[in-house]
Amino acid sequence: MTNDEFDKFLDSALKRHLQALQNDKAAAARVLNRLAGALPRQHMALWRWPAVLLDWQFAPAWPRMAALAACLAFGFAIGLSGLDRGIERGAGAGNLDAGALVFEPESLTGGRP
């Protein structure tokens, strides 16, 4: 057998042999059946979270519900802890009555500045 003949033989034999190993339908059905059960948790990519939050479809989906619940809880916690009040106090100017400084009469004489 020449090299060319051998190559042809090998090509056809490989194709024939490997095609003969076609999977049977029963095996595929078994795999599909195993996949029909509960599926594991999906790995969520971090870059998908903004997309999840910006997706304004009104179909309930647990990531959106979870994000909404988290936002609510976070806001509630800030409200309870008074963090926002602290910021307001820090500014100071909000509580200042400038009119009292300018128009307060002199306590003894009653004179105005």
Add this chain to the structure above:
Amino acid sequence: MDDSDEALMARVARGDERAFRELARRHVPVMLGLARRILGNAADAEDVAQEAMLRVWTQAPRWQPLAALRTWLSRVVVNLCLDRKRKAAWVGLEAAGEIADPAPLAGESAEVAERERLLAAAIAELPARQRAAIVLSYTEGMSNAEVADVLDTTVSAVETLLVRGKQNLRRALAPVIGQE
């Protein structure tokens, strides 16, 4: 509704189990065949096909359509097969007894039957990557570039794998076909 692989993957990425089952129905038979040809073992091939499809489910949110889904899935299956072969001792096709050709060889000569037997044994003895390259090239109808993509290597490396694989097969079959 668009039922292309990419559209189904987009739905799977959003957690749509029905889309996943449709994708599995579409690809499991092919992936099962690929795994079986590389591993030479039907039971292991079923495990690999199942694991590959579960990876499709878990990795779907991270999947980006840079390559065709079939190519990506083939890569997952091939890698799982290579991992499995690295971990477990090889069970030859003869020992596994799973090389039965659906078309019986009754009418063919003993010489042809012997060639087939030797070919099966020779394929079983090939190094895993050579075997994977031959399977992808001969049965999946992939070009060398596609095979390179699946095996995560270069086209020239695939050509080398194919040439060396054929040389090994030629060496193994030389006694029966009378070629030195």
